[in-house]
Amino acid sequence: MELKVYNIEGKETAKKVNVSDVITSTKPNDHAIYLDVKQYLANQRQGTHKSKERSEVSGSTRKLRKQKGGGGARIGDIKSPVLRGGGRVFGPQPRDYSFKLNKKLKRLARLSALSYKLQEDGLNVVEDFPMVAPKTKDVLAILKNLELDGKKTLLVLSEQNHNVSLSARNLPQVGVINVADLNTYEILNAQKLLFVEGAVAKLNEIYS
Numbered sequence: 089m090e091l092k093v094y095n096i097e098g099k100e101t102a103k104k105v106n107v108s109d110v111i112t113s114t115k116p117n118d119h120a121i122y123l124d125v126k127q128y129l130a131n132q133r134q135g136t137h138k139s140k141e142r143s144e145v146s147g148s149t150r151k152l153r154k155q156k157g158g159g160g161a162r163i164g165d166i167k168s169p170v171l172r173g174g175g176r177v178f179g180p181q182p183r184d185y186s187f188k189l190n191k192k193l194k195r196l197a198r199l200s201a202l203s204y205k206l207q208e209d210g211l212n213v214v215e216d217f218p219m220v221a222p223k224t225k226d227v228l229a230i231l232k233n234l235e236l237d238g239k240k241t242l243l244v245l246s247e248q249n250h251n252v253s254l255s256a257r258n259l260p261q262v263g264v265i266n267v268a269d270l271n272t273y274e275i276l277n278a279q280k281l282l283f284v285e286g287a288v289a290k291l292n293e294i295y296s
Contacts, residue, residue: 089206093213093285098233105213105285107206108292116200123189124197124272130185139179142167147174194272199295201275211281212236213288216246222254227262234282242278244270246286267291 089112093103145167155162163170169177205211212234219226231237242263245252249264256262265274267287275281283291 091211091213091288093215094234095215096217096230096233098235101215103215103285105288106292107211107288108295110295111199111202111291112206114196114199114203116203117196118200120193120197121200121272121276124194125276127187127189128271128273130187133185135183135185137180138182139176141177141179142169142175145173145175195295197272198270198275201272205275205281210279211283213283213285216284216286219249219251219255222251224255224258227252227255227259231262231282236280236282240277240279242274242281244281244283244287244291246284246290268294 089107089109090104091107093101093105095101147165147167149165149167151165152163153160166174168174202211214230214234217230227243228237231241238261240261242265243252243256244265244267246267248266253264256264263274263278267283267290270291
């Protein structure tokens, strides 16, 4: 599949890039996408939540009233879960939410996400552009020229570029990622994927 290449002024160039047939011919698998996104979000959780149970609450262990004859329900000490300030029953405890997935399934999920983006015309390609110093207004100008301003955009680079990352850091609708680090969640979370020309070649190498 051929994609048009635009320059940073937003004008179409004579160049075109080919996207690997492996990506374009992949039939999207929604369940694979679900599992990969679920794992990504689960791995972000710290799992440090904690509430005190009955044995951990500070308080006297004296029995508040006699077992029988009072006309009310039996009750133990002041740390009872049914009383205000008592321990919590089956409260949250620190835990690890992460889990593992098969590499082939994760690959299928990423291919499925990219396939969806191609189907909905959500993948644009721009010429490689130098950025010798961090300038947010330069990134804004490029997005405006490509009619991507105001849209949630993921800029995909062929390699780490510190200046580009710093330039887009203050833009809430713009994310920057290396093509080797692409994941299903980031692909689907963006309205548009903006690949630099060199990143497409690396994408084809990864999924060849």
